Amino acid sequence: MDIRARVVTLELAERFTIARGSTDTTEVVHVEIDHAGERGNGEAAPIERYDESAASALAFVERTELGDDPFSLEDLGERLAKRPGEQAAKAAIDAALHDLCGKLLGLPVWRLLGLRRAGPPTSWTIGLADPDAMAGKAAAAQGRFRRLKLKLGGGDGLDVERVRAVRSASKLPLQVDVNEWWSLEEALEALPQLAELGVQYCEQPLRAGDPDGPELRRRSPLPIYVDEDCHTLADLAACAERAHGVTIKLAKSGGMREAVRMAHAARALGLGVMLGCMLESGLGISAGCQVASLCDHVDLDGNLLLAHDPWPGVQLVDGVQLPPASPGLGVHPAPRVALD
Ligand code: MG
Numbered sequence: 274m275d276i277r278a279r280v281v282t283l284e285l286a287e288r289f290t291i292a293r294g295s296t297d298t299t300e301v302v303h304v305e306i307d308h309a310g311e312r313g314n315g316e317a318a319p320i321e322r323y324d325e326s327a328a329s330a331l332a333f334v335e336r337t338e339l340g341d342d343p344f345s346l347e348d349l350g351e352r353l354a355k356r357p358g359e360q361a362a363k364a365a366i367d368a369a370l371h372d373l374c375g376k377l378l379g380l381p382v383w384r385l386l387g388l389r390r391a392g393p394p395t396s397w398t399i400g401l402a403d404p405d406a407m408a409g410k411a412a413a414a415q416g417r418f419r420r421l422k423l424k425l426g427g428g429d430g431l432d433v434e435r436v437r438a439v440r441s442a443s444k445l446p447l448q449v450d451v452n453e454w455w456s457l458e459e460a461l462e463a464l465p466q467l468a469e470l471g472v473q474y475c476e477q478p479l480r481a482g483d484p485d486g487p488e489l490r491r492r493s494p495l496p497i498y499v500d501e502d503c504h505t506l507a508d509l510a511a512c513a514e515r516a517h518g519v520t521i522k523l524a525k526s527g528g529m530r531e532a533v534r535m536a537h538a539a540r541a542l543g544l545g546v547m548l549g550c551m552l553e554s555g556l557g558i559s560a561g562c563q564v565a566s567l568c569d570h571v572d573l574d575g576n577l578l579l580a581h582d583p584w585p586g587v588q589l590v591d592g593v594q595l596p597p598a599s600p601g602l603g604v605h606p607a608p609r610v611a612l613d
Contacts, residue, residue: 274343274373275307278334278365280327281316283554284580290400292426292454293322299552300327304334304365306373308343313373313601315560316584317364317524318551318575322501330362337366343373350530360504360527367528368560368602375601382563382603383596386533392548392565394592396422396448396572404431404438411443419592420446422476422572426454433466440470448570450476453501457485461492468494474545474570476520477501486515498547505531509538518545521568523557529564536567550575556584559604562596583607 281303288297299318306313319325333356339349349370353363375382383390397418399410411421423439425432436449449472455463460478467475474496479486481501490497500520503512505527512519519539526532532548539546547570550561555576565571573594576582586597586604597603 274339274341276304276334276337276339276366276369278302278304278331278362280331281554281583283552283583285552285578286580288400289552289578290402291424291450292401292428292452296552301553301557302327302330302334302362302365303556304369306339306343306366306369308341308373309377311373311376313343313369313371313376314556315365315368315370315372315602316553316556317361317368318553318557319359319361320524320551323358323360323504323525325359325361330359330365333359333362334366339366339370343370343377346370346374346530350528354527354531361524363527364523364560367530368523368557371529371560371563372601379600381596381598381600382529382560383566386529386563388564389566390598391593391595392562392568392571394419394571395574395589395594396420396570398422398424398572398574398578399439400424401427404435407435408438408442411439411445414445415443417589417592418445420448420570422448422450424452425449426451428454433463436467436470436472447472448474448476450500451478453477453480455479457483457489460489464493464495474498474518476547490515490517496545498545500549506534506538509535509542509544513542513544516544518547518569520547520549522549522551523560524551529560532564533567536564545569547571548573552578554579554584555582555587555604556602558594559584559587559596559602562587562594563602565594581607
């Protein structure tokens with residue numbers, strides 16, 4: 274198999290803000306694997322929070338030899354997992370291998386994995402802003418989406434106000450993501466109020482590894498989901514001590530195969546399962562869609578937050594991000610628009 278990679282910059286439709294910062298563009302690593310006259314494509318977004326960059330992901334792929342059997346997915350995955358870090362690069366390789374295998378067999382990846390095509394409706398993410406601005410975005414999402422995910426962690430004492438403003442503008446189910454920005458005291462003050470406002474669950478209120486995690490799990494009136502605490506299968510047992518659910522992302526797990534293992538292990542531990550994404554194109558989002566049916570909640574809106582999706586094919590149908598029914602990941606590069 275021939276493998277190569279490049280860095281692609283994606284432009285967002287509008288500035289995106291979370292507790293850790295704002296961005297107008299995002300960099301992803303795109304991997305191509307050629308074998309037996311077919312090409313597999315994969316993409317993932319390296320996460321700065323975990324000291325990964327597009328450059329470090331590219332360097333990882335450039336040091337990767339895959340051999341000649343694209344169907345030896347378990348062996349290939351084990352070899353990649355032994356190399357430290359660079360989970361996004363591993364996820365892009367995993368996606369390209371599955372795309373290739375699907376094309377060689379003439380099957381969409383979700384069928385290759387024996388899964389249903391459709392998962393739960395995606396949430397629509399509303400970035401951190403002042404309460405009125407977030408309420409305006411919630412109202413605008415009406416009719417297109419069936420759930421909203423609000424980014425909190427403003428550090429200004431207005432987080433509950435944000436949820437209250439959105440609640441008055443929208444009747445959709447609400448989820449919140451604090452991105453590690455609260456202390457135990459702040460969480461215990463805010464969560465009962467969010468429960469009264471009908472929020473379904475709260476994602477990562479405390480810092481990853483915060484020793485107060487187990488106490489918050491015991492005392493919270495809302496289910497706590499952990500994202501920054503949960504990367505691979507090896508983290509799940511510890512997550513069960515500090516949360517009621519986990520947020521799986523391919524860019525953290527290293528790809529779809531590990532995500533499937535994590536979803537099943539989470540069930541065994543009595544944990545809820547959410548599948549999240551990064552800011553990524555339809556190529557990255559399609560990989561998430563393939564395994565979404567294993568999850569209780571999904572947040573797969575990354576491609577919908579872009580100015581232009583260079584890999585169309587995933588369809589938003591009645592609030593569900595539906596993967597294509599064509600072989601592999603089923604998405605194809607958009608024709609280049611001629612510029613005058
Ligand atoms: Mg999160």
